[in-house]
Amino acid sequence: MSDGKNLWLERRGDWVSVVVTILGFLARVWAAHGTFLNPDEALHFRLANQSSLALAYKESLTASHPPLLTIVLYYWRNFGTSELSLRMPSAIAGTVFCWMFYRWLSGVAGKLTGFIGLLFVAFLPPIVLLSAEIRQYALFLAFLASALYFLDAAFKEKSVIKMAAFSVCLYLAMLSHYSAFLFAAALGIYALVRIFAEAVPAPLVTLWAAGQFGALVLAGFLYKTHLAKLGAGESRTVLQGWMSEFFLRRSYFDGSRDNPLVFVIGRSFGVFQFVFGQLAVGDLAGLLFLAAIVFLVRGTARRNDSSSVTGSRQLALLLALTFTFVCGASLAHFYPYGGTRHSALLAIPAVAGVSIALGQLSRGRLDRAVPLAVIIIFLCVVFGKEHQPYMQRADQNRTHMSEAIHFLRQSSNSSAPIFTDYESDLILGHYLCEQKPLRFEESVPNFEVFSCGGVRVVSASYKAATLFGAENFASSWNGLVRTYHLQAGDNIWVVQAGWRVDLAQELQNRFAEFHNLEVKSFGNNIRLFRLTVGQPIPAFAGQAGFTFLRLDSAPAPAE
Numbered sequence: 001m002s003d004g005k006n007l008w009l010e011r012r013g014d015w016v017s018v019v020v021t022i023l024g025f026l027a028r029v030w031a032a033h034g035t036f037l038n039p040d041e042a043l044h045f046r047l048a049n050q051s052s053l054a055l056a057y058k059e060s061l062t063a064s065h066p067p068l069l070t071i072v073l074y075y076w077r078n079f080g081t082s083e084l085s086l087r088m089p090s091a092i093a094g095t096v097f098c099w100m101f102y103r104w105l106s107g108v109a110g111k112l113t114g115f116i117g118l119l120f121v122a123f124l125p126p127i128v129l130l131s132a133e134i135r136q137y138a139l140f141l142a143f144l145a146s147a148l149y150f151l152d153a154a155f156k157e158k159s160v161i162k163m164a165a166f167s168v169c170l171y172l173a174m175l176s177h178y179s180a181f182l183f184a185a186a187l188g189i190y191a192l193v194r195i196f197a198e199a200v201p202a203p204l205v206t207l208w209a210a211g212q213f214g215a216l217v218l219a220g221f222l223y224k225t226h227l228a229k230l231g232a233g234e235s236r237t238v239l240q241g242w243m244s245e246f247f248l249r250r251s252y253f254d255g256s257r258d259n260p261l262v263f264v265i266g267r268s269f270g271v272f273q274f275v276f277g278q279l280a281v282g283d284l285a286g287l288l289f290l291a292a293i294v295f296l297v298r299g300t301a302r303r304n305d306s307s308s309v310t311g312s313r314q315l316a317l318l319l320a321l322t323f324t325f326v327c328g329a330s331l332a333h334f335y336p337y338g339g340t341r342h343s344a345l346l347a348i349p350a351v352a353g354v355s356i357a358l359g360q361l362s363r364g365r366l367d368r369a370v371p372l373a374v375i376i377i378f379l380c381v382v383f384g385k386e387h388q389p390y391m392q393r394a395d396q397n398r399t400h401m402s403e404a405i406h407f408l409r410q411s412s413n414s415s416a417p418i419f420t421d422y423e424s425d426l427i428l429g430h431y432l433c434e435q436k437p438l439r440f441e442e443s444v445p446n447f448e449v450f451s452c453g454g455v456r457v458v459s460a461s462y463k464a465a466t467l468f469g470a471e472n473f474a475s476s477w478n479g480l481v482r483t484y485h486l487q488a489g490d491n492i493w494v495v496q497a498g499w500r501v502d503l504a505q506e507l508q509n510r511f512a513e514f515h516n517l518e519v520k521s522f523g524n525n526i527r528l529f530r531l532t533v534g535q536p537i538p539a540f541a542g543q544a545g546f547t548f549l550r551l552d553s554a555p556a557p558a559e
Contacts, residue, residue: 024122094131
């Protein structure tokens with residue numbers, strides 16, 4: 001009976017997989033609709049929303065990613081600037097990733113394994129969400145999966161056309177996200193092993209080598225024009241783990257804090273927890289991945305057609321090398337590793353390994369393997385845990401943003417600006433200016449200023465205050481009052497929108513002067529309150545305690 005079901009899958013699996021891929025696309029569209037942009041999404045669109053392609057490219061150099069997404073958005077905005085429209089390139093790319101991943105995994109491990117992998121990448125919540133936001137990851141994964149497919153197909157069919165397609169897809173992946181450099185290194189070793197193990201025609205080897213040389217040239221260009229400049233002005237350069245200075249400290253190995261073995265094991269299982277979106281299932285998936293490596297190395301992995309997995313040890317090498325390179329980069333303090341979206345490239349080997357293990361443990365039976373995969377997905381959907389930072393979908397409802405913008409337009413005036421932190425500024429600029437390119441006024445250090453529809457916004461720069469907190473707010477506001485010559489008695493709206501909007505609550509909880517602070521909330525991720533220039537405000541003064549400032553006076557020296 002099971003043989004008949006497997007034969008049915010061999011004959012009709014592609015058609016069933018098309019249906020699953022379409023359902024995966026619909027899941028991404030649903031996730032992408034109805035919510036306002038988060039700060040990162042607003043930033044990506046702001047970079048692309050320029051009057052010329054040259055300006056868009058120039059702006060892309062201020063971000064920590066290659067320029068491809070900025071270029072795509074620059075042209076895509078002609079189709080519309082609604083949230084769903086702007087997220088559609090990611091949804092489409094995420095769907096392409098599903099299909100190309102299925103084609104690659106089916107080719108190297110059999111239709112059943114490929115179908116299990118397709119179910120995972122189509123419906124696991126973290127992978128769906130990566131394809132439902134304005135981010136680089138969906139493009140990146142689509143090109144990586146395509147590169148894998150074309151490379152294996154080129155070796156199998158001795159096709160120079162597919163080898164050329166592999167190189168093009170690899171270049172596009174490198175132009176999407178810098179972690180592609182690590183995947184490219186693993187692919188290079190994998191390809192070399194296959195070249196030495198198989199009778200690969202010389203023209204095909206020559207074309208592959210030329211493609212690798214082109215990848216090195218592209219990597220050098222991106223490094224010289226962009227990567228080398230990231231972290232300028234910070235204490236670390238990009239090659240010293242620039243992002244470790246900010247929100248990813250725990251994802252970089254630190255010899256003064258971490259045990260190497262504990263770090264490697266903990267962060268490796270963290271990758272699976274992120275990919276599957278559920279802690280216990282993620283730990284189980286990590287064990288299944290290790291089992292898959294054992295099956296492949298021992299040569300006992302079987303396809304669902306009862307033949308051995310072709311090049312099983314080479315496949316095991318590819319899966320293990322990808323993890324090894326990313327983990328090694330973190331140990332060397334170059335790149336984050338663990339349960340973070342920055343390790344999204346590891347979704348490919350992680351899901352492939354788990355799919356292979358499920359296929360083996362179910363003895364290649366469709367009626368066992370697919371229900372197991374469905375149960376795992378169900379557990380991840382129902383009991384999943386989102387990784388920070390995130391907003392609950394109800395709080396990110398587009399209606400909340402519309403109501404907040406309407407309120408600001410009704411309550412603000414041109415003589416008294418809105419004051420906000422950098423993350424909130426990204427969102428306000430997008431919605432107050434109705435998705436039009438921003439025109440910044442000549443600003444002073446630590447501030448950015450723009451006006452839209454009679455509303456003037458003064459924002460702290462990302463270096464001065466990415467987010468407002470009780471510790472940094474008083475000094476930022478005092479700088480605002482002095483720089484823009486605000487008068488005592490002026491009422492200023494303070495706005496926070498995005499992942500963290502805790503300033504009002506911190507002030508209320510810590511200082512009696514703010515217990516009666518009136519806060520307007522639009523969901524739990526948009527909050528506004530009004531302060532008056534000249535009123536006393538507590539300001540932290542290091543560990544010695546805090547002092548009081550008047551908002552129209554110079555800051556008191558720290559004790």
